[in-house]
Amino acid sequence: MAFAGGTDTTISTIQxxxxxxxxxxxxxxxxxxxxxxxxxxxxxxxxxDLVRLPYAEAILKETLRWQPVFPMGVAHQTTTDDEYKGCHIPKGAMVMVNAWSILNDETADSDPLAYNPERFLKNGQIDPTVRDCAAAFGFGRRICPGRYMALNGAFITIASILSASDI
Ligand code: HEM
Structure with a gap:
């Protein structure tokens, strides 16, 4: 599962x-x-070095936000009847999450379609008040268990590539 969940996703982010x-x-x-x-x-x-490289970290966050690997999350199915904000959700319904719209929310970010890592920065540091790119990793009990490895792996890859080469 770690191999299946961790390969195409990380490669997609780097691409x-x-x-x-x-x-x-x-x-x-x-x-x-x-x-x-x-x-x-x-x-x-x-x-x-991560804490002293906020610009590279912002690039990683913006990359995950701008083109999320799973724009519609991963399909889930209800095991019992449920209700959400007055909507009946029957047992067995397939539930998809629109992660793309959460990550491209005009009420949270200005110009969400633009690629702009600086939206995550304030005075050169990561701004904790900005909505994070966490929705790229799913939600609740089935949230991606590999997200810390994914963030660390993608960070060190991005920082190393930028350190050694011009793309
Ligand atoms: C940028 C990289 C990655 C992204 C964007 C990503 C995203 C996701 C998403 C959206 C889900 C579905 C969560 C849900 O159902 O709500 C998921 C599940 C999963 N991910 Fe990741 N993932 C990444 C990297 C990794 C890595 C590196 C590993 C393992 C080392 C991993 C292992 C898994 C596994 C095992 C699941 C299934 C969890 C479950 O169904 O309970 N992922 N991932």
Whole structure:
């Protein structure tokens, strides 16, 4: 399950990152400038650098938000009758979550269709008041159990690629 759940999802995120960097070279340069300042050019970034690389972290969050891997979540089925805001949901109904609309909510973010990592930053740091990209990993008891590994793996990949190459 870890292999099935963790491969295409992480690759899709990295492919979206490549697309975003091709489309926005100025964003790539901003991230590289911070990496060069914090990490230098003699080594690759490490996990301990994460807190000092908010721009790369913002790129990861924005990549997951902008083109979520599962825009309509993963299908679930009710095991009993249920009710939500007055709507009857019969046992056996298939329930899909519109993760895309949560991540592209005009009332939460300005210009949600634009790729803009800086929406996650305030004074150069990750802004905890901005809605996170967590909806990309599902909800409730079946939320992605690999999300911490996914975030760490994608962060170190993005930071290493930006440190070693121009896309
Ligand atoms: C960017 C990478 C990833 C994304 C966007 C992602 C997203 C998701 C989503 C949306 C679900 C469905 C949650 C729900 O039903 O509400 C899920 C389930 C799952 N993910 Fe991930 N995932 C990622 C990486 C990983 C990794 C690295 C692993 C394992 C190492 C993993 C393992 C799983 C497993 C086992 C499930 C099924 C959980 C269950 O049904 O109870 N995922 N993931």
């Amino acid at each position: 979206t990152f490549f697309l975003a960097m091709v489309l926005h070279p100025e964003i790539q340069m901003n991230a590289q400038e911070q990496i060069d300042k914090v990490v230098g050019r003699d080594r690759l970034p490490e996990f301990s």
